[in-house]
Amino acid sequence: MAALVTVGTSVVLPMSSGATPAFADPALSVSKTHAGAFVKGETGTWNIFVRNAGADPTVGLITLTDVFPEGSHLDFINIPAGWDCTNPPTGESVTCTYLNPVAPGEVLGPLLFGVLVEEDAPCTLTNTVTVSGGGSSLDTATDPTPVTGGDCTPADGDGDGDSILPINLNGVFTMFNNINTNNNISSPGASNNTNQSAEVTAP
Numbered sequence: 001m002a003a004l005v006t007v008g009t010s011v012v013l014p015m016s017s018g019a020t021p022a023f024a025d026p027a028l029s030v031s032k033t034h035a036g037a038f039v040k041g042e043t044g045t046w047n048i049f050v051r052n053a054g055a056d057p058t059v060g061l062i063t064l065t066d067v068f069p070e071g072s073h074l075d076f077i078n079i080p081a082g083w084d085c086t087n088p089p090t091g092e093s094v095t096c097t098y099l100n101p102v103a104p105g106e107v108l109g110p111l112l113f114g115v116l117v118e119e120d121a122p123c124t125l126t127n128t129v130t131v132s133g134g135g136s137s138l139d140t141a142t143d144p145t146p147v148t149g150g151d152c153t154p155a156d157g158d159g160d161g162d163s164i165l166p167i168n169l170n171g172v173f174t175m176f177n178n179i180n181t182n183n184n185i186s187s188p189g190a191s192n193n194t195n196q197s198a199e200v201t202a203p
Helices: none
Strands: 001-009 011-015 027-031 043-052 060-066 072-078 083-085 091-096 107-117 129-135 136-142 145-148
Touching: 027 060, 027 129, 043 060, 083 107, 091 107
Parallel strands: 027 136
Antiparallel strands: 001 011, 027 043, 043 107, 060 091, 060 129, 072 107, 083 091, 129 136
């Protein structure tokens, strides 16, 4: 038999006896971001936030799992109070747990995961973070991250094989073929046997 539930002072909703309205559940969401590209041989940082977007506080243990891709070493930079995390070997997943209730609208984080990128890492690191438990349904976030250095895209991202010189000399000098390089015009008695000249033109 359906029961009547009063919401506020004026709205009455039918519901089955013993059921919990969907809007009253905790609803955990997770986000993951980074700034710029990661560089081979250097450390980058992933920022993770967990938020309760529901109307009720969480109940019980919350578990966050992040699977780090091959080519990266994990190094914890900042783990906020209340979180308990394990540090896995390279290529495995890190698991963090949080037991305290998370109030509606409350945000946990950031959890900062530093990543040492190996020299043989791929040019994109893609991994997924998952949050579950606390009475909420599971939520995931993926943050594909570009990697530069080595045979990956140059740091400026244009992929044009940047010049090692600070300026581009293309078009500055006009090249002339058949110039006789055996004559020293400045030597006494020398002459230009080929009667050719070289010019330098502006771009």
